[in-house]
Amino acid sequence: MPNSPRSIAVRAPAKINLLLRVGPPRPDGYHDLRTVFHAIDLCDVVTAGPSDSLSLSVAGAEGSGLPADERNLAWRAAAELAEHAGVEARARLAITKSIPVAAGLAGGSADAAATLIACDRLWDLDSTGAELDAIAARLGSDVTFALHGRSALGVGRGERLDPITADGRLHWAVAAADAGLATPAVYRELDRLRAEGAVPAPDLDAAVAESDAVCRALAAGRPAALAALLANDLQPAALSLAPQLGATLAAGDRLGALAGIVSGSGPTCVFLAADRQDAERLAAELAASGTCRFARPVVGGVAGAAAQASARAAVS
Ligand code: C5P
Numbered sequence: 001m002p003n004s005p006r007s008i009a010v011r012a013p014a015k016i017n018l019l020l021r022v023g024p025p026r027p028d029g030y031h032d033l034r035t036v037f038h039a040i041d042l043c044d045v046v047t048a049g050p051s052d053s054l055s056l057s058v059a060g061a062e063g064s065g066l067p068a069d070e071r072n073l074a075w076r077a078a079a080e081l082a083e084h085a086g087v088e089a090r091a092r093l094a095i096t097k098s099i100p101v102a103a104g105l106a107g108g109s110a111d112a113a114a115t116l117i118a119c120d121r122l123w124d125l126d127s128t129g130a131e132l133d134a135i136a137a138r139l140g141s142d143v144t145f146a147l148h149g150r151s152a153l154g155v156g157r158g159e160r161l162d163p164i165t166a167d168g169r170l171h172w173a174v175a176a177a178d179a180g181l182a183t184p185a186v187y188r189e190l191d192r193l194r195a196e197g198a199v200p201a202p203d204l205d206a207a208v209a210e211s212d213a214v215c216r217a218l219a220a221g222r223p224a225a226l227a228a229l230l231a232n233d234l235q236p237a238a239l240s241l242a243p244q245l246g247a248t249l250a251a252g253d254r255l256g257a258l259a260g261i262v263s264g265s266g267p268t269c270v271f272l273a274a275d276r277q278d279a280e281r282l283a284a285e286l287a288a289s290g291t292c293r294f295a296r297p298v299v300g301g302v303a304g305a306a307a308q309a310s311a312r313a314a315v316s
Pocket of ligand 1: 029030031032033139140141142156157158183184185187
């Protein structure tokens with residue numbers, strides 16, 4: 001269809017944190033982090049098509065109940081990019097959601113990152129990587145990583161990244177929970193548990209050696225070595241707010257996962273597998289265990305939204 005207007009489709013990968021060390025609360029309410037992000041091929045798809053105004057629709061297996069207006073981070077991403085570039089925010093945005101919401105998988109951040117890329121192409125802006133990174137960092141702590149994907153060390157509130165060279169792919173089973181957890185509530189619960197001495201005080205200096213070890217295991221492509229290094233300061237807080245996750249983690253352990261951990265602020269749990277076949281088996285058995293809403297095998301270390309510069313498609 002030579003005269004059809006084009007639309008741009010960009011895949012938005014979810015993230016998990018292989019290491020997540022959390023400092024004390026900062027004056028601005030955020031927490032300094034030392035984290036190792038890892039992008040997984042559980043993806044939303046964001047499409048941007050031509051329009052006279054900005055509009056948004058949300059569909060897909062995990063799309064129900066999400067706002068389709070300026071409360072949605074994808075909408076704000078399009079608006080911020082347009083303002084930065086000095087153009088009108090004219091796009092018909094459509095998100096097909098497969099990433100569970102309020103799940104510790106940064107699905108909203110992924111949609112925002114994919115929206116930046118899709119609108120940049122739709123409006124022929126040719127923004128630089130540095131420009132997109134700066135807008136992403138303003139939108140949220142995880143949006144910059146969603147642009148880049150693969151694996152990366154994150155510091156600051158998570159928006160300052162250092163890529164990790166790791167060619168190999170890792171295999172995981174992702175177990176989705178019945179109900180979501182609000183990220184701010186999980187951070188607050190960690191602060192509360194620390195204040196009462198129930199969990200150790202923060203020590204971001206000690207986390208430098210830990211993240212170095214995670215980077216080495218990733219670069220060597222050794223899942224068994226990585227298994228012993230997975231750690232998440234937010235896990236006790238997520239378990240305190242959603243104690244049923246203990247059964248999910250125990251099921252993964254019983255089923256022979258190399259390691260299991262709460263992803264980010266939870267409540268999703270992720271389990272490291274030896275290879276693709278093992279991840280498929282683990283996911284099937286976790287799904288049958290009755291301890292999660294669904295479980296899926298995924299590949300980790302996949303590219304982020306920015307790598308899809310050539311993702312163009314004609315609207316039919
Ligand atoms: O940056 P983002 O909007 O994704 O963060 C959501 C919430 O998570 C923040 O409002 C804050 O409560 C918490 N957070 C934090 N420290 C971080 C990242 C997020 O306290 N480094």
